[in-house]
Amino acid sequence: MSTEDLLRLDLQLCFPLYAASRAMVQAYTPLLAKLGLTYPQYLVMLVLWETDGVTVKELGEKLYLDSGTLTPLLKRLETLGMLRRERSREDARSVTASLTPQGKALRRKAAAIPEAIACRTGLTLEELSRMRRDVQRLFEKLSKQ
Amino acid sequence: MSTEDLLRLDLQLCFPLYAASRAMVQAYTPLLAKLGLTYPQYLVMLVLWETDGVTVKELGEKLYLDSGTLTPLLKRLETLGMLRRERSREDARSVTASLTPQGKALRRKAAAIPEAIACRTGLTLEELSRMRRDVQRLFEKLSKQ
DNA sequence: TCCAATTGAATTGCGCGCAACTGAATTGGC
DNA sequence: GCCAATTCAGTTGCGCGCAATTCAATTGGA
Structure with missing residues (x-):
């Protein structure tokens, strides 16, 4: 070429x-x-629904986002009443985000989303799975070094 | 599941x-x-290097971006001296972006980039080609309707 | 030939992403 | 125990993306 x-x-x-x-x-x-969320806010909620009470640092490691992105985003989610942010007692440098009852409750309304999106792709579960693996591998290659 | x-x-x-x-x-x-460009600006330059003198509308159709994104981006490229923006004479609603000599010359400096990125992925040309096709298909499914 | 509907670019406002920096808290070597 | 180095969140500034709106130019139907 x-x-x-x-x-x-x-x-x-x-x-x-x-x-x-x-x-x-x-x-x-x-x-x-319908849930009042943006896509990056939804990603944060996915993490919290799996593991409630995570620090900004841990969120950053899971989502590959830094505090410059996460701090204002978490403040917005706090304003929406989805979570509380509080300084850690063990280490006053870190801040922990924990779901409110309202934030926990939102999970049920979100439950229908993954399948709706999967349908939109028109791919079978096997194709989706293979694609996820391939894109994941590409990400790993690009992100290291 | x-x-x-x-x-x-x-x-x-x-x-x-x-x-x-x-x-x-x-x-x-x-x-x-090294070229003084951001990634979205580079995409605009790729289009112009292939087809010089395109309207904002045509750029939007190729890159799937709207005037809210393109207008300020093109103004920045104009300030950088990469292109000129001018109202079309046939249809005064549309604006055409045309490369300056400096914008054209930048192509040579950009020529090494695709291969450098391809190496970074660690994929063979066949794997890259297949992945591009798969991701393209996903995009088409998601973007229609 | 009107003039209502459509089209094309620009503008406004907001939420990311991210680089660069700040400042407070903690750690670790001595 | 001290203090330099590191860590963590927050802040600032900028460039997207995109929805919503505005405004001028063009089109097309009566």
Whole structure:
């Protein structure tokens, strides 16, 4: 392939990835709007529904986001009444986010979302699983070093 | 799979996609910094290097971005001296972006980027090609309707 | 030839992402 | 026990993305 070709938009992997990621968020948006959440806020809630009471640092490690993104996002979720933020007693540098009853209750309303999205992709569960694994591997290659 | 499982972060396709897309942009960032470009600005340049003199509308159709994103982005590229923006004479509603000599010249410096990124993924050209096709198909499914 | 509907770009407002920095708390080497 | 180095959250600033709106130019039907 020539240098000419290598710069062609339709031959890049980055562009479909970028477009698909945005289209995925757009697919979630109307479903999440019913819960009053944005997509990144939904990711934080997924973590908290699995493991309540996590620090900003732990959230950052799971979601690959830093405090510059998470601090204002968590403040918004706190304002919405989904969680409480409080300084850790053991280590006053860290802040822990814990679900309110309302935040916990939202889980039931979110339960229908994954299947709705899976349907939208038109892929079988096996295809979805393989794709997730492949994209995950790509992420790991790109993120290390 | 239970509803419990369906909400697990590590079983979603959306999250690897979101993380990989951001990691891909991060991989480009230091390479593009040498050209003075951000990743979305680079995408606009890719379009212009293929087809010089496109309207905001055409750019939006190729990149799936709207004027709210493109107008300020194009103004920044104009300030950088990469392109000129001018009202079309045939239809005064539309605005055309055309490369300056400096914008055209930047292509040569960008020529090395695609291969550098391809190496970073650690995938063969066949694997990259298959992945691009799969992600492209996912995008098409998600974006229609 | 009107003029209502449509189109295209620009603007506004908001929520990310992220780099760079700040400041307080903790740790670890001596 | 001291203090330099590190860690953690928060802040600032900027560039997207995108919804919603505005406004001017064009189109198309009566």
